[in-house]
Amino acid sequence: MKLNRRDMIVLTAGASVAALLPVASSAQEAVDAIIAEFTGGAEMGAEGLTLTTPEIAENGNTVPVEVDAPGAASILVLASGNPTPKVATFTFGPMAGAQFASTRIRLAGTQDVVAIAKMQDGSFVRASREVKVTIGGCGG
Amino acid sequence: MVDTATPRVRVPRDATAGEIIEIKTLISHDMESGQRRNGDGDLIPRSIINRFTCDFNGQNVIDVAMEPAISTNPFFEFMAIVPESGTFVFTWYDDDGDVYTDSKDITVT
Numbered sequence: 118m119k120l121n122r123r124d125m126i127v128l129t130a131g132a133s134v135a136a137l138l139p140v141a142s143s144a145q146e147a148v149d150a151i152i153a154e155f156t157g158g159a160e161m162g163a164e165g166l167t168l169t170t171p172e173i174a175e176n177g178n179t180v181p182v183e184v185d186a187p188g189a190a191s192i193l194v195l196a197s198g199n200p201t202p203k204v205a206t207f208t209f210g211p212m213a214g215a216q217f218a219s220t221r222i223r224l225a226g227t228q229d230v231v232a233i234a235k236m237q238d239g240s241f242v243r244a245s246r247e248v249k250v251t252i253g254g255c256g257g
Numbered sequence: 258m259v260d261t262a263t264p265r266v267r268v269p270r271d272a273t274a275g276e277i278i279e280i281k282t283l284i285s286h287d288m289e290s291g292q293r294r295n296g297d298g299d300l301i302p303r304s305i306i307n308r309f310t311c312d313f314n315g316q317n318v319i320d321v322a323m324e325p326a327i328s329t330n331p332f333f334e335f336m337a338i339v340p341e342s343g344t345f346v347f348t349w350y351d352d353d354g355d356v357y358t359d360s361k362d363i364t365v366t
Contacts (some may be wrong), residue, residue, distance in 0.1 A: 210317025214277030216338030
């Protein structure tokens, strides 16, 4: 088979798309794996967990994040676009006054922040918010 | 980081029985993520505080598993219920095995 210029362009375009896909899907797989580990594959509801983040974070090194889920036993926070997506797991004890916590996190770039609450009855609730990051916070 | 990890905690001095109070904590720590490179292009090894707990009179308030994505000088704000006078104990666990603690008394009036 003789390759002309047009075939070559099609081939290289195809190759570069194929090269990009595994990267994107492996990051998503990492997030899915962490979620599956936390929930055990259970269905997740959408009501009962409030995730508060800024819409735009100028500095990805310190982004304020708040989670609030009345009746939760623990809350997992993930940064889906970070090199290591896990951020923190808050577990509430008998002396917790509310299932609420606020902290500051690092975000590598614009991405979805995901929170999953495990309720005391064993059900799960998921919330997600996109944060636009002007300057990433993972060094390099 | 060992020498400079200084905890700072804010707890109200008194409360009424059963009141829900707000607690804020901050500890000075680099929280080296293990993602950054030094001038020679070598990775700087991870060195973070990986766990934070708060207890009131021996009962747990909150227990946080921390990953490198927590910012430098980790800050936490949370709520606790105060049924009686007692002591809040705050504990931070460093990757290098160090443990930093602070405590605050509260009086129920």
